[in-house]
Amino acid sequence: MSEHFQQLYEQNNDPWQVRQRWYEQRKRALLMASLPAPHYHHAFEPACGNGELTAALARRADCVTASDLSPAAVELTRKRVAGLPAGRVTVACQRVPGEWPAGAAFDLIVISEMAYYLNDDELDQLRANCVNSLALSGALVLCHWRRPINDGSQSADAIHASFDAVPQLNRIAHHEEADFLLDVWSLDPRSVAQHEGVTA
Known part of the structure; x- marks a missing residue:
């Protein structure tokens, strides 16, 4: 599988046209609008691809840890975020869920367009990793x-x-279309309004 994605990114720096397609631009905007907090301390994005979503997340987080199993994708993401302040984004070659940032606690984890490539055991491990490394008020x-x-x-x-x-x-959020699903969970059951103390 890693060889397949490596070849894709070596042949085309945007194989799914996430920069050009309105579908991808709109989906990314919906994802960003669904985040329950305006700003995050530490976000994690495995399977970062060419870094388009990574760059968007970096505008909402103090630091972003991104990874991909393809070295070519890792290099593309590094180039995409090269203009950001030093230390804002860290990108590594990593195969999730077996390889996961050790000891890290994230207040934002984004799993986008990658979990369907996992077998049942790997999906179980992904869920456990997410729950174990998600901060209490994180998303x-x-x-x-x-x-x-x-x-x-x-x-x-x-x-x-x-x-x-x-x-x-x-x-805490759910968006469903014929083409894609978008969901947001938290360990904290309170809604965005409840977090801000909004009443009727």
Whole structure:
């Protein structure tokens, strides 16, 4: 699988046209608008691809840890965020969920367009990693394409349902379209309005 993605990014620096396609631009904007807090301390984005979402997250976080299993994608992400202040974004070659930042606590974790490539055991490990490294008031975001994909072993609906079934996670936002699912969970069940003390 890693060789497949390496070849994709070596042949094309934007294989899914995440920069050009309105679908991708709109989906990214919806994801960013769904984040329950205006700013985060430390965000984690595995499977960062060419870094378009990474750059958006860096505008909302003090620091972003990004990773991808493809060295070519890692290099593209580093180039994409090169103009940001030093230390704002750290990018590493990493195969999630087996490789996960050790000892880190994140107040934002974004799993986008990658979980369907995992087998059942890996999906279990991904859920456990997310729960164990998510700060109490942090947000866990999942966003996945719902149509059939090549080499995918999980459906978007099944992936999101499995996270929704985790007792510690409280779903605080849900967006569903024919093409994709977008969900946000937190260990804290309070809504955005409740966090700010808004009453009727």
